[in-house]
Amino acid sequence: MSSKTVKLLLVGIGGYGHFYIDGIEALADQVELVAIVDPFPAQALDWPTLQAQDIPCFDTLDAFLATGITVDLAVLASPISFHADQSCALMEAGVHVLCEKPIAATIPEVERMREVRDSTGKFLEIGYQWSFSEAVQNLKTDILSGHYGMAQCLSTHVAWPRTSAYYARNSWAGKIHNAQGAPVYDSPVANATAHFLHNMLFVLGETQQSSALPRKIRAECYRVNPIENYDTACLEVETEKGDRILFYTTHAADANDGPSFLYRFEGAEIRYEIGGDIVAYLADGSIKNYGNPEGTHMRKLDVCVAKVLDADGATTPICSIEAASSHTYCVNALQQIPVYTVDPAYLQVKEIKPGEQLTFIPNMGVHLREAFEQQKLFSEMNFPWATPMGAAVVVCPIHS
Structure with missing residues (x-):
């Protein structure tokens, strides 16, 4: 296993994003949360802790991308209507993506995501745990x-x-x-x-x-x-x-x-x-x-981090x-x-x-x-x- 630390962006810290924060903390020796995107961070349960860590937070994904901050993996816990646009923008920026389920609301959105994934070579995993x-x-x-x-x-x-x-x-x-x-x-x-x-x-x-x-x-x-x-x-x-x-x-x-x-x-x-x-x-x-399929709720995050660390296997989809x-x-x-x-x-x-x-x-x-x-x-x-x-x-x- 590489000694590299995966630099991670979390989009959406309220709702299901809370569980990803727990998952990121469990991988502290492999993952560094370097930025957050959320228009209403103060409403999130974890905001006081994240704020104390001085992790930069941006209202929109465009605002984050404009900074040039480099990340290896983005986790999307945003509303369904944002999944396609955000996944595509991140893959085009050279970032692997773990997007929460469902993949998107409509079939044209899904097909656009397929085209961008295939053209960029970045992986796109969907969080059906x-x-x-x-x-x-x-x-x-x-x-x-x-x-x-x-x-x-x-x-x-x-x-x-x-x-x-x-x-x-x-x-x-x-x-x-x-x-x-x-x-x-x-x-x-x-x-x-x-x-x-x-x-x-x-x-x-x-x-x-x-x-x-x-x-x-x-x-x-x-x-x-x-x-x-x-x-x-x-x-x-x-x-x-x-x-x-x-x-x-x-x-x-x-x-x-x-x-x-x-x-x-x-x-x-x-x-x-x-x-x-x-x-x-x-x-x-x-x-x-x-065995119990619920026993490893955040294995999807573990797998995606491992895929980034093992670049040769990063394109093998789960x-x-x-x-x-x-x-x-x-x-x-x-x-x-x-x-x-x-x-x-x-x-x-x-x-x-x-x-x-x-x-x-x-x-x-x-x-x-x-x-x-x-x-x-x-x-x-x-x-x-x-x-x-x-x-x-x-x-x-x-x-x-």
């Missing part, structure tokens, strides 16, 4: 080797409640476009629970570095909170190879449940429950334990555009289908604290698990709050 975990990497290796046979159906459910404070925390939460008119497509599928749809696409990719491409989607999207986009969805994805993926997600529950998944193959069932390990139960009665773009194809497809507002008669509101409410569908976590277990969409389960119109079918943009 499960993809960097040894558990998922080893599972994918076995799937690719044919160890479990052909995929039959991969399904995941996750209920993560989000209160009114979640939607009030910034100007784009739950929005289709931000205040400047740029697409955001914020939803549980696109943002908070994106990891778990992405993981199903990722493990079905034809190479270790790619994800399966979606062909068409049958889906239902619902709105419980007073937002533009949806906060609840179920979808059935058909991939180019004909694989079947089912995903159930909501912010309109009153308790956390999941993620839990069941990946069915010809020769095994692979299961995961939050807090546990990914375990394969083979048809011959044997069991293989892959979760780059070929892996991350399939999720964006799905998100863009879902924006083509109607969003149904759930009748208030089926809702309850819970006061979390003064000025903060949770709006939810009673027993929503149970409903998600029931649909997951029966491999049906909400309308097929005849839930009273679900639309009788049934699911809409849309061809993914990559095929249109």
Whole structure:
């Protein structure tokens, strides 16, 4: 290992940026945080500590780039609508990039990022942490080797409640476009629970570095909170190879449940429950334990730092555009289908604290698990709050 110290730029220190600050501190012998970009640093939990360290902070990325300060790696924890422009500007400035998920809001943005990455030779990794975990990497290796046979159906459910404070925390939460008119497509599928749809696409990719491409989607999207986009969805994805993926997600529950998944193959069932390990139960009665994919939350940062230090391996992707773009194809497809507002008669509101409410569908976590277990969409389960119109079918943009 080289004795070089990786000079790092962190873009966005509020929200998820806090976790990166912890990750940077854990790599203090390898990483030097030399600059920050954040328009509102004083609002961040870590600002007093960073300010005491005299780390320069800039309102915009352009202001930072104008200084000529040299960095090896940039970590982007900025809002979704900034991912493409900031990633491209940094790669063009000669900087490797670790960009938080999702890669971008739209497919044209993704393709621009691909062109800049390929023309500059800089790496662009996307922060789907499960993809960097040894558990998922080893599972994918076995799937690719044919160890479990052909995929039959991969399904995941996750209920993560989000209160009114979640939607009030910034100007784009739950929005289709931000205040400047740029697409955001914020939803549980696109943002908070994106990891778990992405993981199903990722493990079905034809190479270790790619994800399966979606062909068409049958889906239902619902709105419980007073937002533009949806906060609840179920979808059935058909991939180019004909694989079947089912995903159930909501912010309109009153308790956390999941993620839990069941990946069915010809020769095994692979299961995961939050807090546990990914375990394969083979048809011959044997069991293989892959470990917990959540155990190394910041391995994505560790990997990117190691890639910079080992220049010869810096271009070998872990979760780059070929892996991350399939999720964006799905998100863009879902924006083509109607969003149904759930009748208030089926809702309850819970006061979390003064000025903060949770709006939810009673027993929503149970409903998600029931649909997951029966491999049906909400309308097929005849839930009273679900639309009788049934699911809409849309061809993914990559095929249109």
